[in-house]
Amino acid sequence: MKHTKQPEALLVLQDGTVYRGLALGKIGTAGGEICFNTGMTGYQEIYTDPSYYGQIVINTTSHIGNYGVLNNAEQESNGIKIRGMVCNFFSDIHSRYTADGSLQDYFERAGIVGIHGIDTRQLVRYIRSKGVMNCIISSEILDPAALLAKLQEVPDMAGLELSSIVSTQEAYESGDPEADLRVAVLDLGVKKSIISNFNNRGVFCKVFPARTPYSELAEWKPNGYFIANGPGDPAAMPYAVETVKQALDSDKPLFGICLGHQILSLASGISTYKMHNGHRGLNHPVKNLITGHCEVTSQNHGFAVSADEVQDHANVEVTHVNLNDKTIEGIRRKDKPAFSVQYHPESSPGPHDSHYLFDQFVDMMNE
Structure with missing residues (x-):
């Protein structure tokens, strides 16, 4: 399969820290509380877990998407619940012959915005030190100041009934x-x-x-x-x-x-x-x-x-x-x-x- 050129994307943290990478999923903008999952497999189950509603998930394992998705067997709810996803390497091809499709197509259908091509090890170490905070991902707005201003609209998880x-x-x-x-x-x-x-x-x-x-x-x-x-x-x-x-x-x-x-x-x-x-x-x-x-x-x-x-x-x-x-x-x-x-x-x-x-x-x- 031919790899297509991917547009740029930005990840802006609540404290103003900026990460530049490449877009995955839908071209758009999404904000939520950033968190990280250290699991090395099971990404579809993670994305469809209702407990992640309103959050942007960092997958700490290096490669995401390489085994595709199963539309029913590996879903934990009726659809994706995360707001966005961050990873190091995002595979736009998959090798599992039983898969129903690619993770890219799955995200596009669900309207999920993501970013890849950044050093997730450094990002996770930063969040572990600074603590949990909100963030915003965009592949359509590439001005950090504009995104930081837009991030103020995202509510804090403390006090939220979801x-x-x-x-x-x-x-x-x-x-x-x-x-x-x-x-x-x-x-x-x-x-x-x-x-x-x-x-x-x-x-x-x-x-x-x-x-x-x-x-x-x-x-x-x-x-x-x-x-x-x-x-x-x-x-x-x-x-x-x-x-x-x-x-x-x-x-x-x-x-x-x-x-x-x-x-x-x-x-x-x-x-x-x-x-x-x-x-x-x-x-x-x-x-x-x-x-x-x-x-x-x-x-x-x-x-x-x-x-x-x-x-x-x-x-x-x-x-x-x-x-x-x-x-x-x-x-x-x-x-x-x-x-x-x-x-x-x-x-x-x-x-x-x-x-x-x-x-x-x-x-x-x-x-």
Whole structure:
């Protein structure tokens, strides 16, 4: 295939730092919070993860696009959720014979703007030092000052409620209706692979919109409640916190992942905070304090729960800690059949070390 000449593009950070590279995807302009993912594969799953809504993702692995895309099998939602993408080398050809098409065409159809041909190692080191910030990418405006001015229109992630935007707008069911176990899923931005993990264990799920009141979840008569992952600031979601408080009062098993972990913490009286840099990738080490085993985990979060408040809470105990920075990766209630983890046990992409958590939840519902 002949490589076509690509137009220039600019990446401008909130502090005025400018990177020059080449355009990928749609010719246009896009702004959002910049973050980096250290995974070496699974880019399509990353781009379609609702938790990335409103963000521009740096892929730290050197080559992106070389295995193309699969339109359904590797999508975690109904489409791309990132605002833009940054990488070192972008391949406009792909070699996987089963692929449905190229990443370039996939981005163009979705209207995603990106930039490549920059030193992503240097960029990531810079962001790790300075902390998370907003940025803007453009392949149509090549004036840094004009882009910096336009960047002021992009809202800060702190204080943003985004789950109701990415959540399903109508409740739907998944799995075998004749199954013995039923789980009510509060969709804050759930990934398809999470639902698949429940269905594969013989669990029938009903997925409810983010702002569904607890009474509607309970009316379905589930055996347990699942609080999903999703984007935005958990402190801006009092509606979900109230739903989880009422679910806890039912004394039915409850399981939360990522944002769901943060919402369970808030419902338990534990505050959350925005991290200097989040955890995003497939290679984050976590220790299970109950078993003593260590897990390599898949992660995607920019907020965390207060370690001091967890330690001081009479009815909450820490079950998992991050071995890189000692942040809280899992909790469980001592007085309720409820637990949560900050990372993604379903992986997709990532290692399968933590699949046991779905089994643990199923066992709790069977007891």
